[in-house]
Amino acid sequence: MLPIHLLSTGKALPEQQVTSAELDARLGHRAGYVRKKSGIDVRHHATLTEHQSELAGAAVRDALRRADVPAASIDLLISASGVQEQALPNTAARILEPAGLPAGTPAFDVNASCLSFLTALHVASSLLTTGAYKRIAVVASDLASRGIDWDDAETALIFGDGAAAVIVEAAPSISGAGIHAYRMETYPAGKTYCEIRAGGTRRNPRTGAQPTDYLFHMDGKRVFKLASQLMDGFLDRLFTGSGYTLRDMHVVVPHQASHLGMQHLRKRLGVPEASVVDIYAQHGNQVAASIPTALHEAVTTQRIEPGKPVLLVGTAAGLTLGGMVLTL
Amino acid sequence: MLPIHLLSTGKALPEQQVTSAELDARLGHRAGYVRKKSGIDVRHHATLTEHQSELAGAAVRDALRRADVPAASIDLLISASGVQEQALPNTAARILEPAGLPAGTPAFDVNASCLSFLTALHVASSLLTTGAYKRIAVVASDLASRGIDWDDAETALIFGDGAAAVIVEAAPSISGAGIHAYRMETYPAGKTYCEIRAGGTRRNPRTGAQPTDYLFHMDGKRVFKLASQLMDGFLDRLFTGSGYTLRDMHVVVPHQASHLGMQHLRKRLGVPEASVVDIYAQHGNQVAASIPTALHEAVTTQRIEPGKPVLLVGTAAGLTLGGMVLTL
Numbered sequence: 089m090l091p092i093h094l095l096s097t098g099k100a101l102p103e104q105q106v107t108s109a110e111l112d113a114r115l116g117h118r119a120g121y122v123r124k125k126s127g128i129d130v131r132h133h134a135t136l137t138e139h140q141s142e143l144a145g146a147a148v149r150d151a152l153r154r155a156d157v158p159a160a161s162i163d164l165l166i167s168a169s170g171v172q173e174q175a176l177p178n179t180a181a182r183i184l185e186p187a188g189l190p191a192g193t194p195a196f197d198v199n200a201s202c203l204s205f206l207t208a209l210h211v212a213s214s215l216l217t218t219g220a221y222k223r224i225a226v227v228a229s230d231l232a233s234r235g236i237d238w239d240d241a242e243t244a245l246i247f248g249d250g251a252a253a254v255i256v257e258a259a260p261s262i263s264g265a266g267i268h269a270y271r272m273e274t275y276p277a278g279k280t281y282c283e284i285r286a287g288g289t290r291r292n293p294r295t296g297a298q299p300t301d302y303l304f305h306m307d308g309k310r311v312f313k314l315a316s317q318l319m320d321g322f323l324d325r326l327f328t329g330s331g332y333t334l335r336d337m338h339v340v341v342p343h344q345a346s347h348l349g350m351q352h353l354r355k356r357l358g359v360p361e362a363s364v365v366d367i368y369a370q371h372g373n374q375v376a377a378s379i380p381t382a383l384h385e386a387v388t389t390q391r392i393e394p395g396k397p398v399l400l401v402g403t404a405a406g407l408t409l410g411g412m413v414l415t416l
Numbered sequence: 417m418l419p420i421h422l423l424s425t426g427k428a429l430p431e432q433q434v435t436s437a438e439l440d441a442r443l444g445h446r447a448g449y450v451r452k453k454s455g456i457d458v459r460h461h462a463t464l465t466e467h468q469s470e471l472a473g474a475a476v477r478d479a480l481r482r483a484d485v486p487a488a489s490i491d492l493l494i495s496a497s498g499v500q501e502q503a504l505p506n507t508a509a510r511i512l513e514p515a516g517l518p519a520g521t522p523a524f525d526v527n528a529s530c531l532s533f534l535t536a537l538h539v540a541s542s543l544l545t546t547g548a549y550k551r552i553a554v555v556a557s558d559l560a561s562r563g564i565d566w567d568d569a570e571t572a573l574i575f576g577d578g579a580a581a582v583i584v585e586a587a588p589s590i591s592g593a594g595i596h597a598y599r600m601e602t603y604p605a606g607k608t609y610c611e612i613r614a615g616g617t618r619r620n621p622r623t624g625a626q627p628t629d630y631l632f633h634m635d636g637k638r639v640f641k642l643a644s645q646l647m648d649g650f651l652d653r654l655f656t657g658s659g660y661t662l663r664d665m666h667v668v669v670p671h672q673a674s675h676l677g678m679q680h681l682r683k684r685l686g687v688p689e690a691s692v693v694d695i696y697a698q699h700g701n702q703v704a705a706s707i708p709t710a711l712h713e714a715v716t717t718q719r720i721e722p723g724k725p726v727l728l729v730g731t732a733a734g735l736t737l738g739g740m741v742l743t744l
Contacts, residue, residue: 199525199527287504
């Protein structure tokens with residue numbers, strides 16, 4: 089067990105709302121089509137002059153404000169986005185100033201696609217446990233709208249932009265709060281099922297990148313099939329030795345991948361609907377920002393009770409599966 | 417102190433060598449100009465059909481082979497590149513197969529620009545110390561050649577491609593081996609001094625990215641000035657409480673930023689030339705792969721003696737300063 093204390097959470101959304109009704113009109117569908125197809129009422133999309141690092145900074149400031157914690161008390165910033173702001177430097181270095189954190193605060197990125205936040209929270213907890221840092225801010229921010237392929241009926245409707253942050257510190261073991269189980273597995277058979285091919289060394293102007301290489305591509309059926317095959321065994325391995333089972337979970341915070349995906353996961357696992365945190369209809373799939381935004385929702389609406397276990401779980405491009413059992 | 421055992425190191429270079437004499441001819445300089453200007457005899461550049469993940473995989477396999485360690489014993493892969501292979505998914509997921517690691521091995525990225533390896537090694541050591549994993553491979557790979565601006569006289573000559581890996585596991589505290597000091601500081605005043613502006617959400621085809629946005633830009637004078645101002649105080653803070661001073665360092669493995677930069681750092685700090693690992697003339701600046709490639713050189717040439725402290729140190733786009741005191 090990693091004894092950590094979740095001191096605060098925060099979130100930020102771009103101002104611009106995009107309703108499913110607006111998308112019906114914009115994309116030439118009959119009224120109600122996008123709502124029914126996507127399961128989303130409204131998602132937020134940044135304008136083209138807004139930046140990911142500003143949104144991330146706003147989420148960190150929100151988390152600081154809610155706990156009344158001084159920015160100077162944060163001794164590490166971890167950025168946990170699915171897609172970076174630039175190829176170089178790392179995104180965390182660009183978030184320090186908008187977050188109001190002092191110059192000199194170390195800042196690095198952790199990336200596990202849609203599960204970056206889960207991975208970064210585990211890394212942060214290990215760094216706190218070994219005493220390397222005392223108080224860490226982890227922030228996930230993604231502007232999925234920048235990579236939407238509007239010609240792809242499957243993926244164009246589901247993405248929303250956003251950012252969410254947590255502030256964590258080491259807790260006394262006796263408090264019982266912390267990470268009771270954590271597991272991550274990556275299956276590269278799925279590495280091309282969800283991707284943005286450009287943006288790095290593989291496809292760029294020098295190697296003949298095409299305009300569509302900068303957009304998000306998903307083979308939804310294959311992702312769904314591979315993830316479904318792997319999830320049951322993965323959860324068994326996650327819970328083994330933790331002293332918990334899936335039935336013990338008081339609240340489940342899933343990655344908000346899609347409304348069908350979440351429904352399927354919930355039914356397959358036999359998790360009661362009331363225990364699942366579902367913010368999808370008001371946010372869409374926010375890539376790596378989904379899990380911490382849903383966690384923020386669960387914390388601020390008092391759905392999570394002290395000492396009662398919470399399961400954070402999801403799948404990510406890679407294909408990666410990840411899960412964490414946490415008590416606050 | 418984080419007690420870890422460096423079980424093995426490995427490296428990989430693309431086959432294609434680019435000599436400074438060839439660059440004289442290609443860029444229309446008089447014979448000897450590029451050698452004198454860059455301090456490099458030869459650097460390696462991948463061909464346009466070679467991929468970063470393949471080079472990274474070769475470095476991991478080299479490290480496995482040298483220690484005669486089975487791939488299945490690695491229970492986490494961390495990719496620590498300065499620039500990713502694609503915007504999505506994370507690079508580590510794409511390295512698993514070329515590295516020969518089994519499907520299901522968790523794989524995530526750590527990014528602190530040129531200091532990604534140092535940061536990832538610290539993260540890996542924390543994860544080993546808390547018992548989350550038993551044996552971790554950390555690999556840094558960068559194809560800087562994909563982002564070279566051949567019209568920029570300052571930066572076109574200095575970059576080489578490469579990859580290097582280490583395998584680490586938890587050590588008994590009694591062995592004395594491990595990380596004795598670690599420090600990282602990020603100064604966002606320098607965030608635009610070294611950058612590739614495109615590749616993420618900020619500048620892409622949708623926001624009107626220009627061809628030069630995909631290339632590496634550096635304001636060398638400003639980087640040098642800011643890094644010089646900060647380095648003395650940074651090293652004081654790194655060594656404080658560690659029980660070591662700079663004079664105790666048996667070997668210094670600096671980021672191979674540039675030959676002038678390394679000379680300046682060495683003289684300024686009063687480090688004897690013989691203690692500095694300098695592979696620059698045969699590799700150039702390999703971005704995040706520089707430090708682990710130099711560490712591999714120092715290990716395989718028996719320059720590092722058991723129990724004698726090694727300083728890994730450098731600066732990175734961000735601007736980030738990082739340092740680690742390690743004994744093997």
